[in-house]
Amino acid sequence: MHITIPNQEEVLDSSTGKKYVSYNIHINGTYHCSARFSILKQLHERLKKQFGQGCLEKFPGGTLFYVKPDSKDATLRRFHLQAWIQKIGSQALLVDGETFQTFLLNSQKEVQKGPEEDVQLEIYLAHGKSVKVDIVSTDQTDDVLETATTVIGLDSSLVYYFGLYLVEDATGKVIVRKLQDFESPYVSLQRAEKGHIVQLRKAYWDIRVDSILQKNPTALNLLYIETINEIKKGSIQVEEDAADELANFRSKKERKAFLQLAAGLKGYGDSSFGAALTNYPKPGTKVKLALGNSLMKMQLDDGGTHDPLAEHTFQVQRMRCWKTATLMPGPSIPEVDGKKVNVELEFEYYLEKQNKMQWIKVLSPQAIHISMCLQFMVEEMLRLKRNKPIRKPSDRVNSFKPRRQKGGGKVDLDFLTGGEAAAPAGEGADNSAFTISVKLSELKKLVKAAEAEEDEAVRKLAQSVTEEMAASGETDPDDYDDEEDGRNSFAAMAGY
Numbered sequence: 001m002h003i004t005i006p007n008q009e010e011v012l013d014s015s016t017g018k019k020y021v022s023y024n025i026h027i028n029g030t031y032h033c034s035a036r037f038s039i040l041k042q043l044h045e046r047l048k049k050q051f052g053q054g055c056l057e058k059f060p061g062g063t064l065f066y067v068k069p070d071s072k073d074a075t076l077r078r079f080h081l082q083a084w085i086q087k088i089g090s091q092a093l094l095v096d097g098e099t100f101q102t103f104l105l106n107s108q109k110e111v112q113k114g115p116e117e118d119v120q121l122e123i124y125l126a127h128g129k130s131v132k133v134d135i136v137s138t139d140q141t142d143d144v145l146e147t148a149t150t151v152i153g154l155d156s157s158l159v160y161y162f163g164l165y166l167v168e169d170a171t172g173k174v175i176v177r178k179l180q181d182f183e184s185p186y187v188s189l190q191r192a193e194k195g196h197i198v199q200l201r202k203a204y205w206d207i208r209v210d211s212i213l214q215k216n217p218t219a220l221n222l223l224y225i226e227t228i229n230e231i232k233k234g235s236i237q238v239e240e241d242a243a244d245e246l247a248n249f250r251s252k253k254e255r256k257a258f259l260q261l262a263a264g265l266k267g268y269g270d271s272s273f274g275a276a277l278t279n280y281p282k283p284g285t286k287v288k289l290a291l292g293n294s295l296m297k298m299q300l301d302d303g304g305t306h307d308p309l310a311e312h313t314f315q316v317q318r319m320r321c322w323k324t325a326t327l328m329p330g331p332s333i334p335e336v337d338g339k340k341v342n343v344e345l346e347f348e349y350y351l352e353k354q355n356k357m358q359w360i361k362v363l364s365p366q367a368i369h370i371s372m373c374l375q376f377m378v379e380e381m382l383r384l385k386r387n388k389p390i391r392k393p394s395d396r397v398n399s400f401k402p403r404r405q406k407g408g409g410k411v412d413l414d415f416l417t418g419g420e421a422a423a424p425a426g427e428g429a430d431n432s433a434f435t436i437s438v439k440l441s442e443l444k445k446l447v448k449a450a451e452a453e454e455d456e457a458v459r460k461l462a463q464s465v466t467e468e469m470a471a472s473g474e475t476d477p478d479d480y481d482d483e484e485d486g487r488n489s490f491a492a493m494a495g496y
Helices: 037-051 072-089 098-110 141-151 156-161 185-191 207-213 217-233 240-251 255-262 367-385 440-471 489-493
Strands: 003-012 019-027 030-036 118-124 130-136 162-167 175-178 197-202 271-278 285-292 295-300 311-315 319-326 343-351 356-363
Touching: 003 030, 003 072, 019 037, 019 072, 030 037, 030 098, 030 185, 037 072, 037 098, 098 185, 118 141, 118 185, 130 141, 141 156, 141 162, 141 185, 141 197, 156 162, 156 207, 162 185, 175 367, 185 197, 197 217, 207 217, 217 255, 240 255, 271 367, 285 367, 319 367, 343 367, 356 367
Parallel strands: 118 197
Antiparallel strands: 003 019, 019 030, 118 130, 162 175, 162 197, 271 285, 271 356, 285 295, 295 311, 319 343, 343 356
């Protein structure tokens, strides 16, 4: 977790009329909350009591007099507070503990400057379509994720293969970061830059997991539309021979076959982070960075002077550790594609040919997001190695909340179309697009009617078989099996 306290401000306490200094805490590159000195000291005491002083930096001492926020003393105190909270952020045991998680969530609620209220949050899918879910403004990320996946009909056992991400626009071309459970997606979106959205995307890295999700119609379709979007963005490279076959599968709505073919293409399962600067193989090397399939990939771009398409790959398993650091502000702050970069990612890597460890630096506007992805990737590797199942909503003891979706009659299930919006009639229209545009309440009525009609047909068939067997002298009509795959009418209506 990358935590900084870049500044502090003076605040007037409306209840006492006295002024105090509030410290602005940024987590993973974005503002999260503000807290006064006394609140941070209380957190320190609780953590010290729970984990011991050895896990913590020394907490800065207090003063008898009010310290103005623009003074040198206030700046020095902020510097020490930042070192203290960064020590906490570097230890998973403390970060994942209830004490620190509760502090982060409650602090964000307090600075919302308003009461909890019933709201609707629009959650986008990879192709730009969206569903609106009814939540409370301060619901944390896991609550919102579970609510959203329930609305779209995803099996509860598959919920945490997906995550909520803050992205720059509906295309998801630039992912800012994955939303964490210590924050409220609604509040975080309100504070994000204009045009940002919350998007539902897959949250796993090992493509072998695909086989688990492809057994579920809703999960299959989510993977399908995300894969199409990645192909359109150019993250997945499609050769001419594969393009024809993919188009054929797409026209026939053979989503599983489409995904199985796409899984063999270059870039499948990768997350792209755009341009970056690195010191490997030499300082100032410009690359395009991607992460996936247990690899960090750097495609060189040196203007064509020497092997511009060369690619260096780094196995995540050979990274001894990695860290992020905030660069000091000033005229020397580097730029990448016209954007100033003030956070540096650095990882220590074993170079097999040289038989040595080397620190490799990466300057990227998405350095913090890359660091978070590395953490999620390693956690997944350990889970799979130990054969531990992914967590489920029911595992959230004492924190699971009931769904707040109201009625369920206003949710548009266009997401089931497989990412292909209906094209306008006329020249250039894609008339092969398959769309469903009905309300959930109407769809439920159709499903119920279909099931009733199906049950009646089965009943009549069973009666007919029984009569024929009785007429022929057979005495065991119970051997007839009236269970069939047709009961999954919802999936059948969606075109699977």
